[in-house]
Amino acid sequence: MAAEDAATQIRTIGEAAAALAAGRVTAAALVEAALARIADPAGEGARAYIAVAGEAARAQARALDALRAAGRAPSSWAGVPIGVKDLFDIAGETTRAGSVALADAPPAAATAPALMRLLRMGFVPLGRTNMTEFAFSGLGVNPHYGTPRSPWDRATGRLPGGSSSGTAVAVADGMGLAGLGTDTGGSCRIPAALCGVVGFKPTAARVPIAGVLPLAPSLDSVGPLANSVADCALLDALMAGEEEPAPLRPAPLAGLRLAIPRGTFMTEGLDAAVARAFERALARLSVAGVRLELLDLPELAEIPAVNATGGFAASEAWAWHRRLIAERGDRYDPRILARIRRGERFTAADYLALREARARLIAAVAPRTAPFDAVVTPTCPLIPPALSEVEDEAEYNRINLLLLRNTAVANFLDRCAISLPCHEPGEPPVGLMLMGERTGDARLLAVAAAVEAALAAR
Numbered sequence: 001m002a003a004e005d006a007a008t009q010i011r012t013i014g015e016a017a018a019a020l021a022a023g024r025v026t027a028a029a030l031v032e033a034a035l036a037r038i039a040d041p042a043g044e045g046a047r048a049y050i051a052v053a054g055e056a057a058r059a060q061a062r063a064l065d066a067l068r069a070a071g072r073a074p075s076s077w078a079g080v081p082i083g084v085k086d087l088f089d090i091a092g093e094t095t096r097a098g099s100v101a102l103a104d105a106p107p108a109a110a111t112a113p114a115l116m117r118l119l120r121m122g123f124v125p126l127g128r129t130n131m132t133e134f135a136f137s138g139l140g141v142n143p144h145y146g147t148p149r150s151p152w153d154r155a156t157g158r159l160p161g162g163s164s165s166g167t168a169v170a171v172a173d174g175m176g177l178a179g180l181g182t183d184t185g186g187s188c189r190i191p192a193a194l195c196g197v198v199g200f201k202p203t204a205a206r207v208p209i210a211g212v213l214p215l216a217p218s219l220d221s222v223g224p225l226a227n228s229v230a231d232c233a234l235l236d237a238l239m240a241g242e243e244e245p246a247p248l249r250p251a252p253l254a255g256l257r258l259a260i261p262r263g264t265f266m267t268e269g270l271d272a273a274v275a276r277a278f279e280r281a282l283a284r285l286s287v288a289g290v291r292l293e294l295l296d297l298p299e300l301a302e303i304p305a306v307n308a309t310g311g312f313a314a315s316e317a318w319a320w321h322r323r324l325i326a327e328r329g330d331r332y333d334p335r336i337l338a339r340i341r342r343g344e345r346f347t348a349a350d351y352l353a354l355r356e357a358r359a360r361l362i363a364a365v366a367p368r369t370a371p372f373d374a375v376v377t378p379t380c381p382l383i384p385p386a387l388s389e390v391e392d393e394a395e396y397n398r399i400n401l402l403l404l405r406n407t408a409v410a411n412f413l414d415r416c417a418i419s420l421p422c423h424e425p426g427e428p429p430v431g432l433m434l435m436g437e438r439t440g441d442a443r444l445l446a447v448a449a450a451v452e453a454a455l456a457a458r
Contacts, residue, residue, distance in 0.1 A: 007033040013177050013231040017076045020068065027061035027068070027079025030177070031124055034081040037175045038126065047148040048169040050086050050096065052127035057081065060124050067122075077234070078122025083170040083179035086128040087135060088112045089211040097213045098131040098163075100144045101324060101331040112211025114222045114239040115180065121238055126176050130166030133336045135182060135215045136317060138190045138403040139390055140165030143333050150194050150384040152429050158384035161191035161403065167225050168195040178226035178235060184215045184313060186379075186407025188223040189419035193379035193431025194403075198452075199225045200232040200418045201410060203439050207239045216316040218355075219411045229420065229452045233445040250449035251373070254289030258434075259372040262294040264301065266377040266406045273423075277430035278378045281422040281455055288454045295372070299364045303412055306357045310342035311412075315351055318343025335396060362413050362438070369437065373447050377406050379419040379431030406433060416441045418448045422455055 007029035010016050019025040035054050038045035045052075064079045073079075089095050089108035096102045111119065119125070130145050132138075140162035141147050148169040150158040160169050164181030168191030171179050181188040183201035192199025200223045207222040214220055224235035230248045237245035260282075261267060270278065286292055317340045329337060369375055380403050390396040410417035415438050419431035434451065436444030 003029040004032065010177065011174070012228045013077060013080050013226065013234060014228065016080050016177055020079055021076060027064045027124065028058065030079055031057050031061040031081045031126070034126055034174065034176050037173060038170075043175075044148045044169050044173060045175055047146040048130055048166040048173070048175055049083070049127045050098070050130050050145050050166070053125060054127075057124050057126050064122050064124070073122060075121040079124060080122075080178070081124045081126050081176045082118070083127065083129040083167050083176040084115060084125045085164050085167050085179070085181050086131050087182055087213045088115050088180060089213075090115065090125070095213055096128075097135065098133045098142055098145065099332065101328040108211070110211060113208045114212070117238050117241065118235070129164070129170055129179055132163035132165060132187075133333045134213075134317070134321070134340070135163040135184060135187055136313065136336050136339050137162050137400055138186055138407075139396070139400050140191060140194075141387070141390060141396075147387060149387075150429065151196060152384055157387045159194060159387060159390065161194035161380070161384070163187040164191050164199075164225060168192055168197055168199070171195070171197045171225050171227060178224055178231050180235075181223055181225050182212060182215070183221045183223045183411065184219045185404045185411050188221075188225055189379050189407045189417060189431065189433060190403050192225055192419040193421075193433075194384040194429055196421045196423070196429035197225055197227055198229055198232050198418065198420055199223065200236055200445070201416060202236055202240070202441050203416045204411075204414055206416075206439075206441055207236065214316070214320055216312040218312040218316060221411070229418070229445060229449045232418070233449070236441065236445070248445060248449050250453060251443075251446040253285070253450045253454055256290045256447060256450070257372045258285065258290055258292050258374055258376040259295035259369060260292060260376055261297045261300060264297055265304075266300065266409065270378060270381045271383050273383050273428050274378050274381055274430050277423045277427065278432065281432050282376070284454055284457075285451065290454075292376075293372070295368065295375070297365060297368060299361050300409060302357070302361060303409060306354065306361070307408075307412070309350065310346060311354060314339065314343035315346040315354075316343070318346065335393065358412060365413055366438070374434040374436050374444055377433050377435070379406060379433040381405060383428035383430065410435045414438050416444050418444060420448060420452050420455065
């Protein structure tokens with residue numbers, strides 16, 4: 001099989017690394033296959049990517065092929081094409097954050113450290129992926145650059161989830177083998193669930209957020225989206241500064257303890273398709289020897305009330321945006337502008353009370369979940385809504401809150417979490433979310449890899 005043909009069959013970073021090492025594929029072929037999908041007029045490339053760096057990617061791929069031929073490739077992953085959310089600084093480029101308000105802002109002086117660590121390993125950025133403006137919504141709608149469609153039911157036009165919408169669609173459609181996102185309330189996991197890929201949110205402090213335009217620094221996390229748990233684990237390890245990550249070893253399934261929150265919003269009010277996929281996934285895990293146990297987490301019911309006035313997202317976003325809004329507020333998506341402006345009414349006393357409540361709830365939940373390997377819930381209670389459903393502002397806000405409902409818990413509790421596809425082929429995409437302990441990222445990824453294998457064995 002020619003390198004060009006082989007490149008079109010590769011879906012994961014692991015597959016690409018093996019093919020590159022064996023000489024079955026070249027970096028140039030991998031990049032060209034991804035760029036062809038981006039350029040396909042019948043595809044979502046024009047909406048998934050805000051900007052495409054085609055010539056730079058081709059030049060980098062050729063250089064990496066030459067280095068590999070000379071035995072000097074910087075890593076086994078050198079030449080793997082990825083998408084980069086339009087929130088990351090890249091030296092010499094303007095970071096627009098999915099907005100036109102920053103279209104003529106000065107270019108970045110330096111590349112974000114998390115991205116730079118991947119560039120040093122030879123990953124090839126294909127361009128900037130689309131996103132919800134300033135990352136402030138879980139829907140994925142962007143009126144400035146278009147809204148990329150979920151891979152499911154494109155004839156109707158379904159929401160991709162946000163805010164890392166373009167990255168999720170790009171990964172699902174092969175416009176890059178993986179991509180970078182951020183997650184403040186679910187922005188890696190929601191689009192992963194609605195697009196049928198894997199999305200990981202690490203413990204926030206694990207990966208540096210320097211050089212990433214902030215939404216709420218108290219909650220912001222940098223995370224990967226990919227087609228496998230192993231790929232997400234690899235990218236996470238590299239972005240966290242591990243130069244030689246150990247291969248991911250799935251945890252033994254037999255004896256794993258997964259907690260299902262009892263009597264909380266996280267498992268209630270599910271769309272019928274989500275409920276079926278979730279119950280089927282739990283049944284498969286139980287047959288594989290996983291112990292599924294109901295767990296009381298009454299503290300979770302307090303989180304919506306604590307965040308009722310906007311929480312960290314509105315207050316910290318307002319602190320960053322207030323000057324830009326004064327100058328260019330008319331260039332914002334009005335719905336995003338309204339969400340940011342909620343922080344204008346947030347007082348210092350409100351903010352201190354919020355921090356105290358968060359610390360109290362983190363401390364209260366920790367001993368309840370400590371005996372378990374993870375907490376398991378659906379990632380989102382809905383299948384991808386139609387774009388037409390969010391044209392009405394009230395529905396926009398209602399559906400947005402529903403999509404964020406489960407995922408935002410991990411951000412508030414400062415934990416790691418991952419979304420895995422758990423639907424059958426031909427069904428609407430549904431994500432299964434596993435939430436681990438704070439700083440328990442390695443354990444969660446090992447558990448997720450085992451769960452992924454069990455769900456794939458159908």
